[in-house]
Amino acid sequence: MENRQSITGDTLIEMGFKSGKWFKEALEHINENRLEGDALQEYLEQFKSPDPIRLHKSNIPFSINIKAENELEVTNVNSVVETMEVLMKTPTLVDGAIMPDACPTGSIGTIPVGGVAVAKNAIHPGMHSADICCSVMLTDFGTADPKDVLDAAQSITHFGPGGRDRNTQFRFPMDLLVEIEANYFLNDQKCISAARSHLGTQGDGNHFLFVGTSKKTGNTMLVTHHGSRGFGANLYAKGMKVAERFRKELSPETLKQNAWIPFETEEGAQYWEALQIVRRWTKKNHEVLHDAILEMLGIENENRFWNEHNFVFRDGDLFYHAKGATPLDKKFMPDITGPRLIPLNMSEPVLIVKGETTNSNLGFAPHGAGRNVSRTEHRKRKTGTFQEIFKEETEGLDVRFFSNEIDITELPSAYKNAETVRNQMKDFGLGEVIDEVLPYGCIMAGDWKKNAPWKKRRRDR
Structure with a gap:
C-alpha cells in the first residue's frame, strides 16, 4: 500500500x-x-478567505446642502466636498449628504461635521466618533426667572474632564446597569465606572447649559448640550478595534477611519445594542441635571423634548451615520415627543424646528452653526485681551465659564454666521423654524486646561 x-x-x-x-x-x-x-x-x-471588498471606483453621489457666501467659506466648502468624495468611495456606502454647518475634521476621507453617510448592513464607529449621541434637551420652566434657573443650574451642573466624586454622584438607574452588564462591549469595569461617575456631567468644548425664553410663549427654557462622555468614548474605542479587525479581513483598501462592523454578525448585533444603551444613558444624563434644577426651584416640568445629532440611525438594512446632523424624520427617533433643537451660538436663539424628509436632506437638518476655521486659527485672528473680546461679544448676556477661565474659541465669532445657516436651511429645505429660545445666558466649561492640576504642579516646581 x-x-x-x-x-x-x-x-x-x-x-x-x-x-x-x-x-x-x-x-x-x-x-x-x-x-x-x-x-x-x-x-x-x-x-478560503473571501475576495477583498474593493472601494467604489468613483464616489457614490451625495447631496450638497451648503454654499459658500464669502472667500473664507469657499475654502471650507471645497475641503468638505473633497473629503466627502473620498469618504463616499467606502464600499458599504449608498448615499450621503452635507449640511450648511459642515466643516472638515481629521484627515481626508473622514466624515466631516455636518455630514450624513448611509451604509448598507454596516456600522462605522469612525462615522459617529468618540462623542457618541452628542445631543440637546429642552425643558420648559414656565414663568421662572431666567436668572434663578441659571443660578440653580450653576450650583448643580459639572463641566470639565473626569466625573463627579462619590459625594456628588447621581443615583445610577439599576435597570440601565443590568443592560450594561449584559452587553459584550460595555461590561467591563472601566465602562461601568465611567457610566456611574460621569452621570450628570457635561464635558468641555462646545457643550453648554443655555437658559432663554420662548419667542412664542415667553416661558423660560433650559437647554443642555453634551454627549455620552467617557462611557461612550470607551465604546467607540472598542468598536474601532473590532471594525479594524473586520477591515483587515474584508476590505484592506478601506481607510482605517472608515472601517466597519458588519451588522449581520454577532459583533454587529452587540454593537448596535451597545449604541442604544449609550443613547439611553445620555438621555438620562440630560434628565438628571434638568430634574435636579427643577427640584431645587420647586418647579414642575411643563414640557420636554430632545434629539441627538451625532449618532447612527437605522431604517431597515440602512444605517444613517450622522456626524453633527439633526434628525428630522421621526422614524429615526423611537421616543420622539416634540420638535427638534438646533443651537447656533451663545448670542443667538436655539431654533425649534420641524421638517420633512427629501431626497437631498435624507431626513436631516444641520446641528448648529459649525466653524469655518479651527480653534487655533480663530485665536490667531483675534486681537485684544480675552476679557475685551469676551465683553464685546457677550454684551447683554449672562455668560459664565465653569472653570472661571474665558474660552474665546466658544464665543460667537468662532462660529459661522448664524443668519447664513438659517438662510441655507430655508433654501435647501432643511427644516422650518416654529419657535426660538431667545438667549438670556449660558454656562460652558471655559478654558479648564489653563489651571489644570498638572500645570499647577509644574508651576509650583
Missing part, C-alpha cells in the same frame, strides 16, 4: 491559505481521513 505523506501547515500555506487557529483542527481532520485530491479541495473550501 502506497505511503501517503501527511499534510502539514506548510502545505496549506503553499496552497494559498493564511495561517490561523483553524489549522490545527483542520490538519487533524485531513490526516485522520486521508483527504486528498477533490475531497481535500472540497473540505478546504470553507476556509
Whole structure:
C-alpha cells in the first residue's frame, strides 16, 4: 500500500491559505481521513478567505446642502466636498449628504461635521466618533426667572474632564446597569465606572447649559448640550478595534477611519445594542441635571423634548451615520415627543424646528452653526485681551465659564454666521423654524486646561 505523506501547515500555506487557529483542527481532520485530491479541495473550501471588498471606483453621489457666501467659506466648502468624495468611495456606502454647518475634521476621507453617510448592513464607529449621541434637551420652566434657573443650574451642573466624586454622584438607574452588564462591549469595569461617575456631567468644548425664553410663549427654557462622555468614548474605542479587525479581513483598501462592523454578525448585533444603551444613558444624563434644577426651584416640568445629532440611525438594512446632523424624520427617533433643537451660538436663539424628509436632506437638518476655521486659527485672528473680546461679544448676556477661565474659541465669532445657516436651511429645505429660545445666558466649561492640576504642579516646581 502506497505511503501517503501527511499534510502539514506548510502545505496549506503553499496552497494559498493564511495561517490561523483553524489549522490545527483542520490538519487533524485531513490526516485522520486521508483527504486528498477533490475531497481535500472540497473540505478546504470553507476556509478560503473571501475576495477583498474593493472601494467604489468613483464616489457614490451625495447631496450638497451648503454654499459658500464669502472667500473664507469657499475654502471650507471645497475641503468638505473633497473629503466627502473620498469618504463616499467606502464600499458599504449608498448615499450621503452635507449640511450648511459642515466643516472638515481629521484627515481626508473622514466624515466631516455636518455630514450624513448611509451604509448598507454596516456600522462605522469612525462615522459617529468618540462623542457618541452628542445631543440637546429642552425643558420648559414656565414663568421662572431666567436668572434663578441659571443660578440653580450653576450650583448643580459639572463641566470639565473626569466625573463627579462619590459625594456628588447621581443615583445610577439599576435597570440601565443590568443592560450594561449584559452587553459584550460595555461590561467591563472601566465602562461601568465611567457610566456611574460621569452621570450628570457635561464635558468641555462646545457643550453648554443655555437658559432663554420662548419667542412664542415667553416661558423660560433650559437647554443642555453634551454627549455620552467617557462611557461612550470607551465604546467607540472598542468598536474601532473590532471594525479594524473586520477591515483587515474584508476590505484592506478601506481607510482605517472608515472601517466597519458588519451588522449581520454577532459583533454587529452587540454593537448596535451597545449604541442604544449609550443613547439611553445620555438621555438620562440630560434628565438628571434638568430634574435636579427643577427640584431645587420647586418647579414642575411643563414640557420636554430632545434629539441627538451625532449618532447612527437605522431604517431597515440602512444605517444613517450622522456626524453633527439633526434628525428630522421621526422614524429615526423611537421616543420622539416634540420638535427638534438646533443651537447656533451663545448670542443667538436655539431654533425649534420641524421638517420633512427629501431626497437631498435624507431626513436631516444641520446641528448648529459649525466653524469655518479651527480653534487655533480663530485665536490667531483675534486681537485684544480675552476679557475685551469676551465683553464685546457677550454684551447683554449672562455668560459664565465653569472653570472661571474665558474660552474665546466658544464665543460667537468662532462660529459661522448664524443668519447664513438659517438662510441655507430655508433654501435647501432643511427644516422650518416654529419657535426660538431667545438667549438670556449660558454656562460652558471655559478654558479648564489653563489651571489644570498638572500645570499647577509644574508651576509650583
